[in-house]
Amino acid sequence: MAPGHAGGALAVNDTRFFGHPVGLGNLFFTEMFERFSYYGMRALLVLFMTAETANGGLGYDVAKSALIYGLYTSLVYLVNLPGGWIADRLLGQRKSVLVGGIIISLGHFTMAVPGIAAFYAGLGLIVIGTGLLKPNISVMVGQLYSEKDARRDAGFTIFYMGINIGAFAAPLICGYLGENINWHLGFAAAGVGMVIGMIVYVVMGRNLGEIGHLAPDAQAEKPASTRLFGIGIAATLALLGGIYALSAMGLYALNETTITRIYSVILVAIVVGLFGWLFTRKYWTDLERKRLYLIGLLFFGAVMFFLAFEQAGSSLNIFANENTERGFLGLEIPASFFQSINALFIFTIAPLVAGIWLWLGRRNQDPSSPVKFGIGLVFVGLGFVVMIGASAASASGALVSPMWLVLTYLLHTLGELTLSPVGLSAMTKLAPARVSSLMMGVWFLGSSVGNFLAGFVASFSGSLEGPSFFGFIAAISILSGLVFFFAAGPFKRMMEKAEISMGGRGH
Structure with missing residues (x-):
């Protein structure tokens, strides 16, 4: 068992938070405000960099802004690896989340100060803080439940709803302040959200019981x-x-191009080195080694999904700003508001998707994890098929209906609901107990690689014709989904050999 799992096992009879352990309420609200801070700043980042200096922006072109955006979002997830290691070996999950939240707050408030140095310093602090907070709060959710607790997947679904409440509110508040009043005020609002999250975390800390503390063997x-x-x-x-x-x-x-090259080499070295290290350790049991192979397959799916899905903050954000009709009742809707659509659909669609999985499960027809990954990748690809039409309609310079983006985000949300919660829950099940936080970091490493590739691909959005650009993303997403469909049979047999059920009920 991972550190704190003993405490989770004792929570079987705790139903004080909507039928779940009361500690879930603490982690729900903490993550909600952390995601508010992250998505509030993310909604503004590319728009701020591409805005003219006369309008308070940095005046960067699309290619440079997309590369910086990709590097930043990739690093946010990459540092989950050392963040997980620090929690497993030095601080424990409980302290790591607190320290991370404080550093994130400092990062947002640093970005609220005008100036290039403050901008990059703030991004760096947010990267470090997120690496400490993000993987470890997810591990603590898993520690609330025993491995056989039937509420486990549903608990992650509730936790996922907290993420999306923050993601929905953030672009509306931070986006409005940033685009209409002052960019730096929008960044400051994101910092206020993180401070509130840390206050909630500390005040409700007693609800977490004994989970998240450093294990005795790690202390030694x-x-x-x-x-x-x-x-x-x-x-x-x-x-x-x-x-x-x-x-x-x-x-x-040193410029954005050379930094991207250096980082790409480092990222490849980390991925190859990490999986090489994992697969060559001699102390894994046969069961743990089989689970590691499954983690590798899920990693590939995460990379391909987030390459496409994370266009939301870059190329799709720019399309909303430059090519979409945003007039409504005589007012202009800020482009950042479109970043809330995905979270809004999560609220409305998630219960329906969960109900479908339950209905299929009662008939022993619940799709396996690889099938759900394939569905998720196909849906995100279909979203970009829609964008082929949108970009073709705007080729003459005309502003297109916002419904193009709404439909795209609807399809992307369907894809997210069939892939992201499934992968998050699966990692907590598959992870060898001695490296539970590190394995959660591996999942976020997939997000890191996907985000980096998303930024790299988005850097071509200003030079390629829209239909070609979006068509390329649609093609690789759908082809990746088909790979998972074809691999479903072998994958399911591997899961059975790993002695674990990977059905996705309740997602």
Whole structure:
């Protein structure tokens, strides 16, 4: 069992939060406000970078803005790996979430200060803080339940609703303040949201019981882990210092293109190195090793899904700003408001999707996880098929109906509901107990790679014809979905050998 799981096992009879352990309420509201801060800033990021300097923006072109956006969102998820390790070996999940939330708040308030230095420093702080908070709060949700608790998947669905409440409100509040009053006021509002989340987390902390504390075996290894952590920090600083020194000497030009190349090499090395390390460890049991293969397959699905889905903050956000008719009752709707549509559909569609899974499950026809991943990828691809039509209609310079984007986000939401909660819940089931937070970091590493590729692909949106750009994303998404459909049979047999049920009821 992972640290704290013993406490979760004792929560079987705790039904104080809508039939679930009362600690879920704490994590629900904490994550809701953290996601408010993240999606509030994300809705403004590309718009702020591409806005003219006369309008308070940075005046960057689309290609540069998309690359920076991709690097930032990728790093936000990449640092979940060291964040998970720090929780497993140094701080425990409970303290990691608190420290992470404080750093995130500082990052948003730093971005509220005008200036290039404050902008990049704020992004860096948010990256570090999110790495400590994001994987560990999800692990704590899993720790509330025993592995055989039938409420587990439903608990993650409730938790997922908290994420989307924050994601819905954030673009409306932060987006309005940023686009209509002052960009930096919008960033500050995101920081206020994170502060509220941390207040909730501390005040309701007693509801978490004993979960999230550092395990006894990790306590014993803490001196060695601290030394390893110090070596990692020193190596990172040395790498960054070496790159800066080469630039200062004129031997290597540092710009968004070269930084992207360096980061892509690092990202590939991390993925290959991590999975190489995992698959070559000799201490895994046969059951744990089979589960690791399943984690690798889910990782691939996450990469391909988020490559497409995370166009929302970049190319789709720009399309809303430049090509969409936003007039309503004599007022102009801020482009960032479209970022709330996905979360709105989550509220309205999630119960229907969950009901379908339950109905199929009662008839022993509940689709397996690979089938659901395939469905999710096909749906997100179909959303970009819609955008082929939207971009063709706007090719002459005419503003198109906002219903194009609404339909796209509807299809993307259907895809998200059949893939993202399934993957999140599956990771907590599949993860070997000794590295539970690290394995959650592997799931978010898939998001990191997908987000980086999303930004890289979006950087071409300003130079390619719209139908070609969106058609490319549609094609790779649908083809990836078909791969999962064809792999469903072998995947299901692997899951049976891993002695675990991966049905998706309640998602």
